[in-house]
Amino acid sequence: MPGQDRLKRDIIDRGLCSSCGMCVGLCPYIKTAGDMVRVINPCGLAEGACYSVCPKVSLDLREMDLAVFGREREDQALGVVREIYFARAGENRAAKAQYGGVASALAAFALKEGMVTGMALAGGGVLCPRPVLARTVDEVNGCAGSKYTAVPSLAVLNRALREGMSGLGLVGRPCQIAAARKAQAGNLAGDQFSNPQAVGMALGLFCFWSLSPDFYRFAFRRVKGEEMVRMDIPLEGPVVETNSGNCRWQLEEIRPFIKKPCSLCFDSTSEWADLSVGSTEFDPSWNTLIVRSDKGRELVDLALRRGAIEIAQYPEERLPLLRRAALNKKMRVLGLPEFEDGKPGFPVVGRYREQIEAQWGGVNQ
Numbered sequence: 001m002p003g004q005d006r007l008k009r010d011i012i013d014r015g016l017c018s019s020c021g022m023c024v025g026l027c028p029y030i031k032t033a034g035d036m037v038r039v040i041n042p043c044g045l046a047e048g049a050c051y052s053v054c055p056k057v058s059l060d061l062r063e064m065d066l067a068v069f070g071r072e073r074e075d076q077a078l079g080v081v082r083e084i085y086f087a088r089a090g091e092n093r094a095a096k097a098q099y100g101g102v103a104s105a106l107a108a109f110a111l112k113e114g115m116v117t118g119m120a121l122a123g124g125g126v127l128c129p130r131p132v133l134a135r136t137v138d139e140v141n142g143c144a145g146s147k148y149t150a151v152p153s154l155a156v157l158n159r160a161l162r163e164g165m166s167g168l169g170l171v172g173r174p175c176q177i178a179a180a181r182k183a184q185a186g187n188l189a190g191d192q193f194s195n196p197q198a199v200g201m202a203l204g205l206f207c208f209w210s211l212s213p214d215f216y217r218f219a220f221r222r223v224k225g226e227e228m229v230r231m232d233i234p235l236e237g238p239v240v241e242t243n244s245g246n247c248r249w250q251l252e253e254i255r256p257f258i259k260k261p262c263s264l265c266f267d268s269t270s271e272w273a274d275l276s277v278g279s280t281e282f283d284p285s286w287n288t289l290i291v292r293s294d295k296g297r298e299l300v301d302l303a304l305r306r307g308a309i310e311i312a313q314y315p316e317e318r319l320p321l322l323r324r325a326a327l328n329k330k331m332r333v334l335g336l337p338e339f340e341d342g343k344p345g346f347p348v349v350g351r352y353r354e355q356i357e358a359q360w361g362g363v364n365q
């Protein structure tokens, strides 16, 4: 696998970096500035883990399914799915939680039960998010709430591993889950770089795109300098809450702020996570929860028994809507004129297009 030089040339300089942060903690010469990942000095090495863990290169969908779950997906839209629920936090819901608070509740619970030693999260405020390695329930709860910029929160993961911690967890966007899985599985990252201890628990978020920080400069003018305390992107359009009210936009107005790597991303539901958490697009006090792995199932079962979360049946009529949203994103990427299988910025899709068409008849069905 190539190294830092190619990472810079193929990904960073072409604006394809999704700011997951995975390469940052690996290398002293790669740093973050806000949501940007930058090479500050050449390392001089021909090969490097920074390239092999990048989710924007050589991300082979079939290989990932096999490495993470030991089997290929049956559902071409959502990936490997064991169960799907509506879920919400139990009585200790984080005050700042975005929706049902399931991501924070499960992260806090995994930490409390000793299933992980720390959780890589995105903390800070909406306007100035930052990577945090949370080691207590209070620290997890302090990170609750969605920050719609691409916080490179994995920067803290490798740093902690280098400092001797193991069995860490993360809550992350789909690109972050992919990066962490690549780092974990030797056959994906090149044996010399693999670290099976890298991920003790991967809690993935649904994410269709993140925004460049320019959005906040734009929003700041619209809210006339008031503090932005929360942001959400419901179907009616993006909304920012300030202490004196809400400011709402049409989706089209904020489209120019969507980051380029997000427009090229194939995965909107964190397909390689142990558990994926998203909105319900229906009831903001609940989340959608997808159980994907044995480890995820174990965490959910224990959390249910101890009252950390509760679940309800996923309404059958909503499943086609979720699948269509995920499929449309995939088909958009496959339909881009610049799409080339496995080219930097795009995943290795192999027979995916035919599989999608065979299963769902393509998009807009």
Ligand SMILES: Cc1cc2nc3c(=O)[nH]c(=O)nc-3n(C[C@H](O)[C@H](O)[C@H](O)COP(=O)(O)OP(=O)(O)OC[C@H]3O[C@@H](n4cnc5c(N)ncnc54)[C@H](O)[C@@H]3O)c2cc1C
Pocket: 094, 096, 097, 098, 099, 100, 101, 102, 103, 104, 105, 107, 120, 121, 122, 123, 143, 144, 145, 146, 147, 148, 149, 150, 151, 153, 171, 172, 173, 205, 206, 207, 208, 209, 210, 211, 277, 278, 279, 280, 281, 287
């Ligand atoms: C950029 C972005 C886009 C999203 N787009 C969608 C979407 O289109 N559809 C949908 O259903 N859901 C989307 N989500 C997920 C949604 O906003 C909630 O995070 C999710 O439903 C969990 O809700 P919760 O109440 O359990 O979260 P909480 O309990 O509040 O926990 C949120 C967790 O997310 C982490 N986090 C916050 N911001 C970031 C970030 N930028 N990068 C990495 N981790 C972060 C925090 O550390 C925290 O652990 C998106 C999230 C992000 C960050």
